[in-house]
Amino acid sequence: MTRVYFILIVVLLLMFQACSILQPHAGLIEEAETAYESGRKEEAFALYRETIDTMEEQDKDVPGEVYNRAGLLAFSMGETALSIDYLESARHTEAVTAETFYTLAKAYREIDNLSLEISNLERYVERYPDAEAFDEMQLRLFETMVESRNWQQADELWPSLSEKRFQDEDLLTDYMIVKQKLGDEEHVTDIAEKLLALNENNIEALEWLAKEHFHVAQRRYQREMDAYEENRTHQQYARLLEAWDVIHTDFRIALNYFERLYKLNPDPDYIQYLVNLHERLNNDDEAHYYRQKLNE
Numbered sequence: 001m002t003r004v005y006f007i008l009i010v011v012l013l014l015m016f017q018a019c020s021i022l023q024p025h026a027g028l029i030e031e032a033e034t035a036y037e038s039g040r041k042e043e044a045f046a047l048y049r050e051t052i053d054t055m056e057e058q059d060k061d062v063p064g065e066v067y068n069r070a071g072l073l074a075f076s077m078g079e080t081a082l083s084i085d086y087l088e089s090a091r092h093t094e095a096v097t098a099e100t101f102y103t104l105a106k107a108y109r110e111i112d113n114l115s116l117e118i119s120n121l122e123r124y125v126e127r128y129p130d131a132e133a134f135d136e137m138q139l140r141l142f143e144t145m146v147e148s149r150n151w152q153q154a155d156e157l158w159p160s161l162s163e164k165r166f167q168d169e170d171l172l173t174d175y176m177i178v179k180q181k182l183g184d185e186e187h188v189t190d191i192a193e194k195l196l197a198l199n200e201n202n203i204e205a206l207e208w209l210a211k212e213h214f215h216v217a218q219r220r221y222q223r224e225m226d227a228y229e230e231n232r233t234h235q236q237y238a239r240l241l242e243a244w245d246v247i248h249t250d251f252r253i254a255l256n257y258f259e260r261l262y263k264l265n266p267d268p269d270y271i272q273y274l275v276n277l278h279e280r281l282n283n284d285d286e287a288h289y290y291r292q293k294l295n296e
Helices: 002-037 041-057 064-076 080-090 098-110 114-127 134-147 151-160 169-181 185-198 203-230 234-264 268-280 284-295
Strands: none
Touching: 002 041, 002 064, 041 064, 064 080, 064 098, 080 098, 098 114, 098 134, 114 134, 134 151, 134 169, 151 169, 169 185, 169 203, 185 203, 203 234, 203 268, 234 268, 268 284
């Protein structure tokens, strides 16, 4: 019986010792949570940080909830590096939330780590389709696909974005670039026209339409001229004159776009096109004017 009492006393002592070690941590966590709930976020962050430092020094397992709350608070206070450290620890626990990935994506964007920003955007979009910031995160994911030149992934993501994409000039411009890179010229032209409906001075849209009409006219002109050179008949010449009406229209449209571009930005590349177009249209005075501009 004495032996049983002895063992019981030892067990109770060990339990008391364990509680005495854990109790300070539990007390700090409770204080931190009370401060947080009361809106004293700086105090809460200091207490969470103290808890983490103490437990890590003692090789104790820090609760995921503590890492997560501390990481969110750290980011709100401009402690980006510390926020990433804490939230990456929380990410591997049951305490992870939509806000964890939202904040990690924001933090990695802040330090210009595009790869890790994308990883956390993807995790958010995959896991939390009903979350409040889902549309925002999905739109940002599309932007990062464009920034990282993942053209195919960006193209596949586009149809699932919110309706906002059709009214957002920057998003539409990005999508036009995606279609250009994928060689989908028909859709590029359609997007460019939508962009001009949003902003008549959108440089990317104006430039695409200007060059597209110029090159379409140029290719047809060259094709018809080559055909006439090979077969100098009245019939072939009549066909050349008939084609010229369409060619002339495309050259005039291209000229209009390039003149608008020149007013927005007198780029030498635009000036060279203006010289070529006025020469094609037999506007000798205008061609001379822009040729002088090119040499200034």
